[in-house]
Amino acid sequence: MAVKKTELYRSLWAGCDELRGGMDASQYKDYVLTLLFLKYVSDKYAGDPDGIIIVPDGASFQDLEALKGDKEIGDKINQIIGNLAKENDLDGVINVADFNDEDKLGKGKEMVDRLSKLVGIFAGLNLSANRAEGDDLLGDAYEYLMRHFATESGKSKGQFYTPAEVSRVLAKVVGITPETRQDATVYDPTCGSGSLLLKVADEAPNGLTIYGQEMDNATVALARMNMILHDYPTADIWKGNTLASPYWKNSDGSLKTFDFAVANPPFSYKSWSHGINIIKDEFNRFEDGAPPDKNGDYAFLLHILKSLKPRGKAAVILPHGVLFRGNAEARIRQNLLRKGYIKGIIGLPPNLFYGTGIPACILVIDNADADSRQGVFMVDASQGFIKDGNKNRLRSQDIHKIVDVFTHQMELSGYSRMVELAEIAANDYNLNIPRYIDASEPEDIHDLSAHLNGGIPQADIDALEEYWRVFPQVRSALFAPSHRPGYSQGLVAASQVAATILNHPEFKAFADSTLTLYQEWRQYHQGRLKGIGIGDKPKEVIRVLSEDLLARFAGAELLDKYDIYQLLMDYWAETMQDDVYVLVQDGWEVGKVLRELVVKKGEKLRETPDLLMGKKKYKADLIPPGLIVARYFADKQAYIDKLQADLDGVTQELEGLIEEHSGEDGALSDAQTDGGKVTKTKVKQLIVANGQLTIDGSELSVDGEQLSILEQCLELFDLEAEMKRVVKEAQASLDKAVFAQYGKLTEAEIKGLVVDDKWQKTLEAAISGEIERVTQQLANRVKTLEERYAEPLPQLVQEVEMLSSKVDEHLRRMGLEWN
Structure with a gap:
């Protein structure tokens, strides 16, 4: 059976555990990723004369396995990897990590045991059945590891990886379309491990030609391996300082230009000008202004502008400061805006990036139509994220909303708008997004008259109009006009508001009609889901499912279509993705399989068993026993x-x-x-x-x-x-x-258990919960209003006076007097 994503991730992270202690994450990533690469190419290409990687005799992962327990294991691993590197022109790429380094791996038996266990973990994985196309498990696993390494590497060492979610946004807004030609080029001057370039390439149905440059040698190696694992072996990644020594040049010495460029340069890089003659730059990159000596944000942006073709497009991640800082940067910003290069700005949430917690933005550059551009499209996406450990992370719904709004130039109150250049000029070319978009929540203002005289302000009730449009009779059940104009009285006790709404026929009709949208989606895709077969692409499966679900809920009352979309994407990430990967690799018959969990002596059980039969423990990879029980027993x-x-x-x-x-x-x-x-x-x-x-x-x-x-x-x-x-x-x-x-189990029964009983019931329950959550928001607001104005001030004063008199009376009976 081919390996599942979660199982692969678990095993890889176990490999990291074997190395922890002797080095930090920025170092042990090189060891783990090198072995992952060697295992993959050995399983994929060993014995294949037409493979993109040649695995010579004596240089496969099997040769590493034979070294377990060998006193010279470290040195011999180096030799094996070196032979593979030499055969494939990967010298300095896959042999960066030294497996014989006693300072990092220990001496004598400690090194032998550590490397033997590490090799053993990878030996237990079968990667030959996993493809290297858009659905490649290995590429995703590589990214998973780099994200974890970046998380653990600390502030100064997490710059080799752009969070995948942010990369997806850049890849989708940079301007690639289904018509983009295969010979179109994409360039990243600070490519790190290459994840951003790969995300862009994934957006091009016909493929792209990839170019990149990175100044750190170990990170260049990561990028080269990353490209091969993602089936882009011809991608050109070179080492060097992009600003001081750009590698990509034309025969006349000018900068090579590209159709697309993406970048996540180091924020506010202080040493950017080393080796550069700013006044007489040979590439004329600073004609719109010279960036400050100690801040290189605009230096990278200006380099990218010079590296674009006349109709080229770019998306660059920069700190928010580039939008409003003054002096030299203000002059550059003014010139770029006047020339129309800046198509749009997307403000991102804070604390997304490894190595810094400051908020960043995406500048979208488009040379096409720059001469006629009269405005900048701004998006304030700073509020859309989820906490993930000590970082923030964009959710699938946040990404989709950003891309939809930016691509279609949709103006949403408090989120996005087209800002005319005249308005920007009136603000001295300051692009700070809050100047143009107010994303703050409106204040909840108390009505002093209602506090003094009672009643619920009609304005507060009218503010819930989106609910009353769907539940007009519910409003009548909750409120009635009072004797005071502009105020109403509550008809239901605050504790009964939620029950009143949920039990009202209008809510039940709303819930039924909303669930009908899901059920129609379910029925439409039933054949597609039960028809999943070996060789299908999981990422295409979820793309079709999710886009259609999003479209069907676009007109749903009260519900946010992106929230519904997120329910599916969360379930995909938690469960459904693994199921589909198993199905496209092993077929529906895998539903019959119960995998016995065998633990070698001295090892711990890594998986929780699903079924116990005597002393034997079994794992169900597709159908949990609970589903069998519910349907048959x-x-x-x-x-x-x-x-x-x-x-x-x-x-x-x-x-x-x-x-x-x-x-x-x-x-x-x-x-x-x-x-x-x-x-x-x-x-x-x-x-x-x-x-x-x-x-x-x-x-x-x-x-x-x-x-x-x-x-x-x-x-x-x-x-x-x-x-x-x-x-x-x-x-x-x-x-x-x-x-x-x-x-x-028959195949039809397996499909019913997986699609109907597992996937669809879970999703329907999640959507039902979302419907109830939305109405609970209404109930909470109504309850707040009723409780806020339940007792007007005169009544409270009267109650206080009454209680005070009772206390005075009790004191007098006790022979005491209160002054």
């Missing part, structure tokens, strides 16, 4: 649930009896152990004595009342033990039936 499960409920009742009764009669003078005190626990053995000893009894040299007598309680306790102990036995036997019988049922 619901009666048996109901019987076990009844037995368990009865057992729980007996256990509670026993615990109650023990709690009531234990303690120093309790009837069960003599049945307690030194730890204070009442045991069946102690209870039985006391009952057998039935009179005088000596325990630990002390004579104890058991009277009739105590004996009755002891006998009751023993009876409950016996009953509990017997019921536990019955439950265990019933569960074992059910497990045996479930185990046998897997082998009996």
